[in-house]
Amino acid sequence: xxxxxxxxxxxxVIDVHPTDDMKVEVKDEEKKAAEEKKVQKKKKxxxxxxxxxxxxxxxxxxxxxxxxxxxxxxxEHYDKVMYTVKARNLFFELADGFDVLRERGRGRFDxxxxxxxxxxxDFLTDLNKAAWMxxxxxxxxxxxxxxxxxxxxxxxxxxxxxxxxxxxxxxxKIQKPCHAVNVFIPLVDLDITNGPTEFCLGTHYLxxxxxxxxxxxxxxxxxxxxxxxxxxxxxxxxxxxxxHSRPIVYLTYTPASNxxxxxxxxxxxxxxxxxxxxxxxxxxxxxxxxxxxxxxxxSKKPSAPAKKIPSNDPSAQGADLSxxxxxxxxxxxxxxxxxxxxxxxxxxxSMAAASTVAAASTVAATSTASTAPTAQPAT
Numbered sequence: 001x002x003x004x005x006x007x008x009x010x011x012x013v014i015d016v017h018p019t020d021d022m023k024v025e026v027k028d029e030e031k032k033a034a035e036e037k038k039v040q041k042k043k044k045x046x047x048x049x050x051x052x053x054x055x056x057x058x059x060x061x062x063x064x065x066x067x068x069x070x071x072x073x074x075x076e077h078y079d080k081v082m083y084t085v086k087a088r089n090l091f092f093e094l095a096d097g098f099d100v101l102r103e104r105g106r107g108r109f110d111x112x113x114x115x116x117x118x119x120x121x122d123f124l125t126d127l128n129k130a131a132w133m134x135x136x137x138x139x140x141x142x143x144x145x146x147x148x149x150x151x152x153x154x155x156x157x158x159x160x161x162x163x164x165x166x167x168x169x170x171x172x173k174i175q176k177p178c179h180a181v182n183v184f185i186p187l188v189d190l191d192i193t194n195g196p197t198e199f200c201l202g203t204h205y206l207x208x209x210x211x212x213x214x215x216x217x218x219x220x221x222x223x224x225x226x227x228x229x230x231x232x233x234x235x236x237x238x239x240x241x242x243x244h245s246r247p248i249v250y251l252t253y254t255p256a257s258n259x260x261x262x263x264x265x266x267x268x269x270x271x272x273x274x275x276x277x278x279x280x281x282x283x284x285x286x287x288x289x290x291x292x293x294x295x296x297x298x299s300k301k302p303s304a305p306a307k308k309i310p311s312n313d314p315s316a317q318g319a320d321l322s323x324x325x326x327x328x329x330x331x332x333x334x335x336x337x338x339x340x341x342x343x344x345x346x347x348x349x350s351m352a353a354a355s356t357v358a359a360a361s362t363v364a365a366t367s368t369a370s371t372a373p374t375a376q377p378a379t
Contacts (some may be wrong), residue, residue, distance in 0.1 A: 144256070184229075
């Protein structure tokens with residue numbers, strides 16, 4: 001009556017049309033298959049991620065001149081500290097670290113430079129001059145302040161650092177907003193050989209602090225380009241297999257209204273005070289170069305002009321004549337002065353003195369006459 005064609009099997013009439021329950025089961029299976037396909041598409045490939053391409057910034061980065069200044073300061077500080085350690089035989093104390101230099105793994109040093117406190121480096125420390133402050137304020141707020149600064153130096157052959165987080169969560173029950181950020185500024189172009197920093201993405205979230213290889217990325221920016229990241233983000237410096245050192249400047253910011261203080265990473269009290277640094281003596285080539293630069297600087301300085309005497313100044317003319325007279329008659333005036341100062345105890349001595357004075361008068365008279373011949377000594 002309903003237009004269906006029944007079939008018989010074993011003497012029983014079977015309806016081949018699907019029931020409503022069968023239709024629901026088919027739909028559920030199709031939905032599960034579609035979801036599995038979506039999951040497979042979203043599934044990330046195995047293995048470490050490729051480093052993202054980072055373009056060379058023209059606005060937030062350091063200038064070439066600033067990069068050179070930081071490089072020179074880092075090198076000079078390291079050389080002075082190590083020469084001081086050698087001069088005072090402090091190699092055992094070096095293992096524990098000093099207030100101005102600590103070893104963060106073999107061949108990797110964390111340094112605090114007094115030079116960064118000078119006006120020459122206010123492009124790092126001045127909150128109104130640092131190029132990356134607009135980004136830092138966007139993250140932390142307008143009251144962001146600088147709480148720590150320094151430099152990392154990874155020497156050739158330095159080993160891979162232990163994975164770590166610079167700071168922990170301020171609240172262990174709920175995820176709180178970012179309370180501090182680090183700014184890493186490489187002073188050389190980074191590549192995979194000279195020990196760039198590897199970051200484990202997502203580890204700043206509460207409960208996901210563990211190291212996961214598949215979530216790691218290793219950016220390799222150009223020199224002077226800042227890397228800004230959450231203070232809680234897990235990271236590590238990779239080994240330096242290149243023949244060159246890898247210096248990085250680091251700065252840590254936090255809101256002024258925040259009560260955050262890192263007494264572990266930023267405390268100098270934990271380390272021995274090295275005291276005044278010993279200047280490393282210059283090598284022969286460095287001394288020659290220094291002398292050459294001094295000579296070049298002296299040659300660039302303008303020479304003092306000679307003082308001109310006006311021709312219509314009588315006092316100047318008199319001084320000139322007196323000078324001329326004194327220079328020309330110097331050999332004669334000395335014995336005259338000596339003779340006149342000697343007592344005339346005998347007539348012969350008095351006659352000699354008188355004749356010497358007469359000779360001096362004759363010389364004076366002839367020097368003032370333009371046409372007179374050269375005076376001869378009186379006899």
